Amino acid sequence: MSDDMISLTDVGKTFGHTRLFGASTEFAAVTDVSLSVARGKTLGIVGESGSGKSTLLRIILGLIPPTSGSIVIDGQDIVNLRRRDEKAFRRKVQPIFQNPASSFNPRQSIGAILKAPLEVHGIGTRQSRRDRVSEMLERVGLPAEYAARHPHQLSGGQKQRVAIARAVILKPAVVLADEPTSALDVSVQAQVLDLFRETREAMGLTSIFVSHNLAVIRQVSDTVAVMRLGRIVEMGSVDAIFANPQHDYTRALIDAVPDPAAIMAQA
Numbered sequence: 001m002s003d004d005m006i007s008l009t010d011v012g013k014t015f016g017h018t019r020l021f022g023a024s025t026e027f028a029a030v031t032d033v034s035l036s037v038a039r040g041k042t043l044g045i046v047g048e049s050g051s052g053k054s055t056l057l058r059i060i061l062g063l064i065p066p067t068s069g070s071i072v073i074d075g076q077d078i079v080n081l082r083r084r085d086e087k088a089f090r091r092k093v094q095p096i097f098q099n100p101a102s103s104f105n106p107r108q109s110i111g112a113i114l115k116a117p118l119e120v121h122g123i124g125t126r127q128s129r130r131d132r133v134s135e136m137l138e139r140v141g142l143p144a145e146y147a148a149r150h151p152h153q154l155s156g157g158q159k160q161r162v163a164i165a166r167a168v169i170l171k172p173a174v175v176l177a178d179e180p181t182s183a184l185d186v187s188v189q190a191q192v193l194d195l196f197r198e199t200r201e202a203m204g205l206t207s208i209f210v211s212h213n214l215a216v217i218r219q220v221s222d223t224v225a226v227m228r229l230g231r232i233v234e235m236g237s238v239d240a241i242f243a244n245p246q247h248d249y250t251r252a253l254i255d256a257v258p259d260p261a262a263i264m265a266q267a
């Protein structure tokens with residue numbers, strides 16, 4: 001068994017843009033990306049808006065096909081996934097997005113939202129599903145009674161806790177998070193990042209965490225990939241990147257990170 005849970009080789013994605021008067025051009029959102037994430041580790045992908053982070057994550061989630069390259073997750077080629085393997089893949093690899101409210105049905109209770117993945121995958125009995133929902137709510141620091149509430153009755157931070165619970169309720173191997181805390185206040189953001197780290201450690205998850213904020217990436221990652229204009233310009237351990245950035249762009253990102261003492265004062 002390979003030590004790597006996730007392995008990408010020369011992944012590229014071009015989008016066709018149709019311009020005024022019908023002329024079309026191709027735009028490379030992701031170019032020649034190769035990276036790997038060891039089992040149980042977290043890779044942070046940082047880069048400014050438009051650098052291709054979300055596109056890359058959506059490719060790894062199997063939501064959009066790459067134009068080129070290969071992606072192997074837990075030994076399985078996911079670009080050419082056979083139909084019968086798709087359901088198992090969906091169970092193994094779970095997303096957490098920036099705005100959980102947009103993926104929650106406002107008419108459903110939190111309990112129903114959390115139970116849905118178990119039902120879709122035919123896991124457990126009614127009672128055991130209910131127990132698992134209570135267990136997950138407690139794991140993310142919410143009282144079990146919150147199962148009866150609806151999304152609009154929860155704060156942004158609480159909704160993001162529910163999103164984490166929903167992502168891990170199927171006991172996935174991989175969690176892919178796209179800016180999960182960027183819509184939250186700084187103090188709430190710190191709590192949710194702590195929860196993300198604890199959950200990942202407790203469940204032995206492998207993860208990729210995408211953010212434009214290097215301070216956030218530093219809190220949750222083992223290794224960091226810096227993306228610019230669709231390419232990875234630098235990759236290494238968190239300590240190495242911060243202590244000895246090689247690329248001007250990485251240096252600029254580090255210079256833009258506020259002083260942690262100032263963040264604490266704000267929080």
Ligand SMILES: Nc1ncnc2c1ncn2[C@@H]1O[C@H](COP(=O)(O)OP(=O)(O)OP(=O)(O)O)[C@@H](O)[C@H]1O
Nearest residue numbers: 015016029047048049050051052053054055056212
């Ligand atoms: N479906 C699409 N069709 C055409 N172009 C797209 C599509 N999706 C993304 N792009 C383009 O690809 C580039 C990378 O976008 P992407 O969303 O991956 O960047 P990002 O780093 O995640 O930025 P942000 O943090 O703002 O989400 C952008 O220029 C975007 O306009």
